[in-house]
Amino acid sequence: MNNKEKIFHVSIDLFSKYGYDGVSVRKIASEVGIKESSIYNHYKSKESILDSILNYYIGVMTKEEIPVAQASENLDVGFDYFYSFGLEFYIDRLKEEDMMKITRIILVEAYHNEKIRTFVKQAIIEGPINGWIVLFDLMKEKGLIKSDCNSRQLAESFYYYGLFLLIEHFIVNYPQDDEEFLVEFGKKTQIHIKLLYDSVKI
Secondary structure, eight states, rough: OOOOHHHHHHHHHHHHHHTTTTTOOOHHHHHHOHHHHTTTTTTTTTHHHHHHHHHHHHHHHTTTTTOHHHHHHHHOHHHHHHHHHHHHHHHHTTSSHHHHHHHHHHHHHTEEEETHHHHIIIIIIIHHHHHHHHHHHHHTTTBBBBSSSHHHHHHHHEEEEEEEHIIIIISSSSOHHHHHHHHHHHHHHHHHHHHHHHHHHH
């Protein structure tokens, strides 16, 4: 691991433990084992480290997203299969230690940091909900769910439950075991989506 990679991973660890404002560039350098001035050979500021962390997170989460055309084909196999595949993909991403730490940074720091709050609104809330709206509209077109149901309401009802479970884990129950949580997260969200789907399916 080169120094830039060390700075990146150490910053994630420190921000998740002490908060963004509670960590100085000097502290990051000390943990990496380099001079403070050496940080600036790789990142122009502490904020640029944060930018790289947020970009990494959304890059991992959106990697290999299923195109609408492929989603349509997968729905032909069955919604249960489609959802289970997506859930497994999401949990696999969160199993990475850095991804769990970044998730906590995002959820905790959104209260203090305008950049992170904007990121949460756009990338963590609006983006996924809009994706689910597209999916539920597609399900209506394919005659899988009732045509008069509200796609946005369905999307928000499903997605906000999963988001609540993340908040509960990272803020209310911290430091709950991550592995145990992810198992429960999978079970609970599967039950929840089934309840929603059963209420609107044809």
